[in-house]
Amino acid sequence: MSKTDRHIVRAAQRVHRSVQCASVSAALLVAVACGGGAGEGDATRTAVITVDGSSTVFPIAEAVAEEFQLVDPAARVTVGVSGTGGGFKKFCAGETDISNGSRPIKAVEIDACAAAGIEFIELPVAHDGISVVVHPDNDWVSTLTPDDLERMWNPAAQGTVVSWSQVRPDWPDSELHLFGPGVDSGTFDYFTQAIVGQEGASRGDFTSSEDDNVLVQGVATDPLALGFFGYAYYEANRDRLKLLSVDDGDETNGAGAVAPSPESVRDGTYQPLSRPIFIYVNPDALERPEVSGFVNFFLSDGASLVREVGYVPLSDAEYALVQRRVDDRVIGTMFGSGDKTASLTVLLEGGR
Amino acid sequence: MTRRQRNHWLDLALHGAGLGATLLGLGVLAALLFDIFSDGFGRISWDFLTSFPSRRAENAGIYAALLGTLWVITLTAMLAVPVGIGAAIYLEEYGGRGRWSRIVEINIANLAGVPSVIYGLLGLGLFVRTLALGRSVIAGAATLALLALPVVILSSREALRAVSPALREASYALGATKWQTIWHQVLPVALPGILTGMILALSRTMGETAPLITIGALTYVPFAPDGIWSPFTVLPIQVFNWVSRPQEAFLANAAAGIIVLLALLLVMNGFAAWLRDRYQH
Numbered sequence: 001m002s003k004t005d006r007h008i009v010r011a012a013q014r015v016h017r018s019v020q021c022a023s024v025s026a027a028l029l030v031a032v033a034c035g036g037g038a039g040e041g042d043a044t045r046t047a048v049i050t051v052d053g054s055s056t057v058f059p060i061a062e063a064v065a066e067e068f069q070l071v072d073p074a075a076r077v078t079v080g081v082s083g084t085g086g087g088f089k090k091f092c093a094g095e096t097d098i099s100n101g102s103r104p105i106k107a108v109e110i111d112a113c114a115a116a117g118i119e120f121i122e123l124p125v126a127h128d129g130i131s132v133v134v135h136p137d138n139d140w141v142s143t144l145t146p147d148d149l150e151r152m153w154n155p156a157a158q159g160t161v162v163s164w165s166q167v168r169p170d171w172p173d174s175e176l177h178l179f180g181p182g183v184d185s186g187t188f189d190y191f192t193q194a195i196v197g198q199e200g201a202s203r204g205d206f207t208s209s210e211d212d213n214v215l216v217q218g219v220a221t222d223p224l225a226l227g228f229f230g231y232a233y234y235e236a237n238r239d240r241l242k243l244l245s246v247d248d249g250d251e252t253n254g255a256g257a258v259a260p261s262p263e264s265v266r267d268g269t270y271q272p273l274s275r276p277i278f279i280y281v282n283p284d285a286l287e288r289p290e291v292s293g294f295v296n297f298f299l300s301d302g303a304s305l306v307r308e309v310g311y312v313p314l315s316d317a318e319y320a321l322v323q324r325r326v327d328d329r330v331i332g333t334m335f336g337s338g339d340k341t342a343s344l345t346v347l348l349e350g351g352r
Numbered sequence: 353m354t355r356r357q358r359n360h361w362l363d364l365a366l367h368g369a370g371l372g373a374t375l376l377g378l379g380v381l382a383a384l385l386f387d388i389f390s391d392g393f394g395r396i397s398w399d400f401l402t403s404f405p406s407r408r409a410e411n412a413g414i415y416a417a418l419l420g421t422l423w424v425i426t427l428t429a430m431l432a433v434p435v436g437i438g439a440a441i442y443l444e445e446y447g448g449r450g451r452w453s454r455i456v457e458i459n460i461a462n463l464a465g466v467p468s469v470i471y472g473l474l475g476l477g478l479f480v481r482t483l484a485l486g487r488s489v490i491a492g493a494a495t496l497a498l499l500a501l502p503v504v505i506l507s508s509r510e511a512l513r514a515v516s517p518a519l520r521e522a523s524y525a526l527g528a529t530k531w532q533t534i535w536h537q538v539l540p541v542a543l544p545g546i547l548t549g550m551i552l553a554l555s556r557t558m559g560e561t562a563p564l565i566t567i568g569a570l571t572y573v574p575f576a577p578d579g580i581w582s583p584f585t586v587l588p589i590q591v592f593n594w595v596s597r598p599q600e601a602f603l604a605n606a607a608a609g610i611i612v613l614l615a616l617l618l619v620m621n622g623f624a625a626w627l628r629d630r631y632q633h
Contacts, residue, residue, distance in 0.1 A: 048583060050583075052568070052570075055596065058571065058572070058593075059407060059597070061572070062405065062406075062407050062571075062572045063407035065572060065574065066405075066406055066407055066574070069574055076574065076575055077572075077574065078570045078572060078573050078574075078583045079570060079571055079572035080487075080568060080569070080570040080571055080572075081565075081571045081593065082565075082568065090568065093481075095486075095487070095568075210596075211595065211596045212596065212598065213595065213596055213597075213598070216598075232598045233598040235598065236598035236599050236600065237598070305407070308407065309407055310598060310599075
């Protein structure tokens with residue numbers, strides 16, 4: 001055996017002892033981790049209130065969860081962000097207690113829930129005004145009509161409506177750059193429903209992002225841009241964006257063009273782009289005291305939290321109607337076959 | 353120009369190109385770091401590290417996410433490392449050089465390149481739903497372990513292959529069995545390489561967001577994990593959520609979260625370097 005080989009062997013023996021030492025400590029760690037988990041796992045599982053769904057509703061759910069923790073320290077609320085559709089998938093598989101939705105539940109989702117034997121109670125918790133914005137340097141547009149938006153966004157506009165002058169002849173003949181939320185978002189679904197008349201029907205050649213800050217950034221740096229997203233994102237960036245008013249031609253809900261604001265969204269004069277946002281509660285979960293406590297707290301103390309995170313609360317009368325849906329355990333959606341953009345109060349009263 | 357002069361200039365040019373490439377990478381990294389630190393360094397405090405998430409940016413902290421990351425990465429290591437090294441030993445020492453082992457080898461190399469969200473879908477179907485582990489720390493760790501496995505196996509194989517055949521032969525000559533040779537001679541010598549690959553794989557895994565979002569890791573968790581069945585969130589998800597908030601103050605939180613994640617990565621990589629040095633001589 002040469003000198004170097006002896007050296008290698010000695011080094012190997014030294015390392016070998018360390019390896020044994022390391023494997024023993026790893027085994028110990030496993031034992032500790034598993035022991036700790038098995039003991040407490042089941043107890044914590046039952047006390048957890050699981051909320052998931054729309055990223056639009058997330059800030060509200062987070063705020064309510066945070067405050068509820070102070071009222072009921074024993075309850076543990078977790079909130080996930082799977083998107084409205086992804087949230088309903090988990091809800092209808094019985095994996096969550098409450099699902100956040102930035103649009104009403106769809107017929108296919110109702111069917112999926114029914115197939116799994118899962119019922120739901122639909123509770124509007126706030127309004128959101130979808131804001132249409134342009135770059136602050138844009139001096140040719142300050143109001144537009146739903147028809148203008150339809151000309152920009154309908155599926156047939158893809159590749160053909162590419163300049164502002166094609167929407168209205170008195171607008172400049174410069175390129176039109178569109179920014180909108182991703183096709184998985186409830187905001188996109190609601191916008192296409194309200195403007196094009198069919199959910200999900202839209203041109204595909206626009207800059208889309210699931211992250212609304214990317215849209216803010218895009219519109220704020222492009223003088224030829226037009227984009228839409230939730231009101232909270234306009235509110236937080238008002239000095240970098242120009243907000244457009246929408247004139248729906250209907251004098252009964254506010255004359256002329258109306259810009260989204262907490263007042264116009266709440267009193268329903270900002271049409272057709274203001275929408276209610278929801279939580280859907282599993283009635284079986286509602287039998288658990290911590291879940292019913294959380295839902296009641298959401299409706300009784302939620303209004304100020306809704307305002308704080310940038311959304312528009314319902315009126316007190318509407319919250320009272322929603323609370324009655326909880327107390328009466330009203331199963332199913334109030335958006336059966338009727339008008340999806342009807343006033344919330346009308347729907348709430350009709351639903352009883 | 354003589355040949356000697358030409359070679360001299362060529363040498364200088366290559367030297368310059370190499371330096372330029374290095375500086376370019378470092379420059380981009382420095383710009384990123386500067387941007388992150390100027391946005392987020394002011395937010396780092398003991399409170400930030402020990403607070404739970406909040407709707408108020410100034411009260412929000414990363415305690416749940418930090419603990420979640422540590423839990424998940426520790427469990428991931430416990431799952432991926434024994435299996436990964438075991439597979440590498442089998443493939444390198446026992447597997448032979450036939451067609452079968454080549455097919456396995458190609459497949460593992462391919463797996464290392466599969467987008468991480470695919471592992472998330474697998475984890476959702478297999479661990480969360482079929483095995484009913486739920487959206488727990490253990491389901492997240494198992495998913496990330498799948499993600500880390502190909503890299504651990506490949507780097508462990510490389511390390512085993514680099515062990516001098518003379519050592520193996522010497523061991524056999526002294527009458528050691530195959531297993532004794534592997535355990536007492538080959539593994540200890542290959543250990544620095546194995547550890548380095550393992551820690552690099554885990555570092556990469558620690559930054560993953562997509563697979564954990566797919567299996568349903570949460571975003572708002574007001575408590576640290578207290579067991580392997582606990583719901584959890586991790587640092588990248590918390591950062592991702594803060595980045596997408598409209599209020600500017602949350603962006604500073606996101607930057608601060610990134611700094612903490614970077615610090616954690618630096619500690620792990622530093623540990624890898626220390627281990628390598630310690631066992632190499």
